[in-house]
Amino acid sequence: MTTFGIIGAGAWGTALASVLAGNGAVTLWAREPEVVALINTARENALFLPGIILPDGITATGDLADVAACDVVLIVVPAQHLRAVLANAALPPATPLVLCAKGIEAGSHKLMVEVAQDLVANPIAILSGPSFAAEVARGLPCAITLACGDPDLGERLILAMARPEFRLYQSDDVIGAEIGGAVKNVLAIACGVVEGAGLGLNARAALMARGFAEMTRFGVARGGRAETLAGLSGMGDLVLTCSSENSRNFRLGVGLGQGRAIADLLAGPAVAEGAATAPVLIEAALAADVDMPISQAVAALLAGASVDDTINSLLARPLTTE
Structure with a gap:
């Protein structure tokens, strides 16, 4: 049987450990000693994934x-921690790495696969798609993308990792899968703002559709394929995270829309990746000459812009074609 190592015992890392334990032994690395102790003694990660017996x-x-x-x-x-973790992990170069973070590195504007390639020579795959950690850990059905530039490795990883309730769809478009995972977090904040500000379901549907257009423009500009963005790792993840308060990014947007302070909303152990990704995404979009007004509005809100002014600015944009 395959043995799995997981670096990162947040909610998603713990959920992945739970599902992969059905296929082989799992070693789960946590930064917090109390998390290590609780998992090994109480079989629960009470800090990040409470209520799930592992x-x-x-x-x-x-x-x-x-x-x-x-x-x-x-x-x-x-x-934003991937580079430091990989630099210290000392992993054997033949070991396949599956990157599960969704974001763009500040400063370099690099995707996670590009950050990893700066540091290691390991074979790399990307895991991305609509997957709330608590549902995966409870064994509810889930379908996500495993993207790998080496089709043979991708097939082997899917055979090793897949479960009946954890369906993995293979892709060779690593860039497209990464872009979908990163941009949807920013758009989920925007949809949360719509909810928090009481703008209605019509506005949320319009924002999701126009946000998907932004995602696709940026993904294609960075070398991804439009059909990848229309799949699980793009549209699928966008629909999930823009529609539920189970999404940390959506909850962050709701708080912003209600006028709560950004510092208060970002406090706590869980990370809303979209907050770190938004300003980096806008810098990368400008460098690629891609127009992303919704993502730009999110970055402005996170920097302290008024919700009303930001919404009015979006609504005042010139009328155009789809």
Whole structure:
């Protein structure tokens, strides 16, 4: 059986550990000693995924060397921490890495696969798609994308990781899968603002559709394929995260729309990736000469712009064709 190492014991890393334990032994690395202790003794990650009893096949550790011995390693840390974690992980170069963070690196504007390629020579795949951690951990049905430039490796990873309730669809468009995962977090904040400000379902539907157009423009400009963005890792993830308060990014937007302080909304252990991605996305879009007014509005709100002024600015844009 395949052994899995998972670096990052947040909600998503813990959920992945829970599902993969059905296919092989899982070593789950956590930064917090209390999380390691709770998983190994109480079989629960009460800090990040409370209420879920974890299978016995999961062993938590605070030592990255324990993960390095596994057949496949999933990296499930926030996007802005990926570079530092990979620099310290010392993973064998033949070990396949599955990157699960969704974002764009500040400063470099690099996608997660590009950050990893700066540091390691390992084979790399991307896992992305509509997947709330609590539902995955509870064994509810889920379908997401595994993107890998090496089709043979992608097939092997899918055979090793898939479960009847955890369906993986193979793609070779790593860039498209990454763009979908990063941009949808920003758009989820925008949809949350619509909810928090009481603008109605019509406005949310329009924003999702026009946001998807932004996602596609940017994805194609960065070398992804439009059909990838129309699939699970793009439209699928967009629909999920823009429609439910189970999404941290959506909840952040709701708070902004209600006029709450950004510092208060970002407090706590869980990370809303869209907050870090929005300003970087706008810088990258400008560099690629891609117009992304909704994403730009989110970046402005996170920087302290007025909700009313930002909404009025979007509504005042010139009329155009689809």
